[in-house]
Amino acid sequence: MYSGCTFALPSEAATVALGEQLAKAVVAAGARMVFLRGDLGAGKTTLSRGFLQQLGHEGHVKSPTYTLIESYPQTTPPAHHLDLYRLADPEELEYLGLRELLTSRDICLIEWPERGSGCLPPADLTIELRYQDERRTARVSVGENSVLLRHISTITI
Numbered sequence: 517m518y519s520g521c522t523f524a525l526p527s528e529a530a531t532v533a534l535g536e537q538l539a540k541a542v543v544a545a546g547a548r549m550v551f552l553r554g555d556l557g558a559g560k561t562t563l564s565r566g567f568l569q570q571l572g573h574e575g576h577v578k579s580p581t582y583t584l585i586e587s588y589p590q591t592t593p594p595a596h597h598l599d600l601y602r603l604a605d606p607e608e609l610e611y612l613g614l615r616e617l618l619t620s621r622d623i624c625l626i627e628w629p630e631r632g633s634g635c636l637p638p639a640d641l642t643i644e645l646r647y648q649d650e651r652r653t654a655r656v657s658v659g660e661n662s663v664l665l666r667h668i669s670t671i672t673i
């Protein structure tokens with residue numbers, strides 16, 4: 517069963533703030549697999565910036581558009597930010613070291629998870645960013661983790 521909440525994102529700062537709050541919830545619930553869905557430019561990397569800074573990363577968050585993966589070994593817990601838009605085949609995930617990532621407890625933030633379909637584990641948390649008629653929203657949904665759902669339902673931005 518999936519449930520979740522929708523947030524209005526009137527500014528870039530709101531997207532960053534939601535990323536920070538979601539990072540707190542994911543850490544508190546011991547979750548790790550975060551999918552970011554939404555069109556090009558919807559705000560996935562912007563939200564990831566707030567998330568990674570909340571985990572302790574300082575400074576710039578580079579979009580993994582070309583490298584496909586950027587790792588943050590110094591954050592607590594360590595995190596990996598992936599953008600699978602340019603993945604030609606889900607099997608290429610092997611070359612990104614996916615197997616080691618999946619056996620670790622590190623957090624994975626994955627933009628364009630649909631490109632890795634069939635090779636990724638289920639998401640603990642899915643964030644769907646929408647940009648329609650000048651209005652931006654985020655629909656956040658949670659898989660089986662009821663502790664995570666409880667944390668998310670208390671978020672206000």
Ligand SMILES: Nc1ncnc2c1ncn2[C@@H]1O[C@H](COP(=O)(O)OP(=O)(O)OP(=O)(O)O)[C@@H](O)[C@H]1O
Binds near residue numbers: 528599652
């Ligand atoms: N809530 C918001 N209000 C206004 N601008 C925003 C908001 N969220 C993000 N932006 C802006 O939208 C632009 C695109 O954002 P971002 O790079 O995060 O998108 P993306 O979903 O990661 O795109 P891609 O699929 O290309 O990786 C950036 O210039 C960012 O500052």
Ligand SMILES: [Mg+2]
Binds near residue numbers: 560562
């Ligand atoms: Mg991006």
